[in-house]
Amino acid sequence: MRFSKAVVKNRVLILVLAFLLMIPSCVGMINTRINYDMLDYLPDDMDTVIGQNELMDDFGKGGFSFIIVEDMPDKDVVKLKEKIEQVDHVETVIWYDSSPFPWNCCPTAFSMSSTQKTAP
Numbered sequence: 478m479r480f481s482k483a484v485v486k487n488r489v490l491i492l493v494l495a496f497l498l499m500i501p502s503c504v505g506m507i508n509t510r511i512n513y514d515m516l517d518y519l520p521d522d523m524d525t526v527i528g529q530n531e532l533m534d535d536f537g538k539g540g541f542s543f544i545i546v547e548d549m550p551d552k553d554v555v556k557l558k559e560k561i562e563q564v565d566h567v568e569t570v571i572w573y574d575s576s577p578f579p580w581n582c583c584p585t586a587f588s589m590s591s592t593q594k595t596a597p
Contacts, residue, residue, distance in 0.1 A: 513564055516540075538568070 484491065519526050529539050544561070546554055554572065562570045 514566060 516526055516529055533539050546557065549557070558570050558572050561567060
């Protein structure tokens with residue numbers, strides 16, 4: 478009961494304090510850079526990073542990813558594909574509408590490849 482009375486009594490101070498603490502939180506949120514490349518967080522001598530760099534040196538492309546989408550209308554999948562194409566370091570996004578062939582075994586799967594080499 479004492480805690481609740483203290484909260485009610487000091488409600489203005491608590492609100493001011495909460496507002497002041499929100500300011501650095503908002504600044505931090507605005508200045509936080511989104512990094513989609515998880516290899517940036519790994520040490521340079523790790524086998525995964527070494528393999529990524531070898532792929533870049535030998536083939537000019539790094540790792541690739543698949544995204545499987547279920548129960549989504551084609552027009553929404555096209556919008557998703559366009560959004561993925563805008564992500565930094567995504568070089569190609571392949572969907573069945575990018576294929577020269579009229580058939581496709583998996584029309585709701587994306588294949589993306591990256592061209593970013595991890596810094597040594």
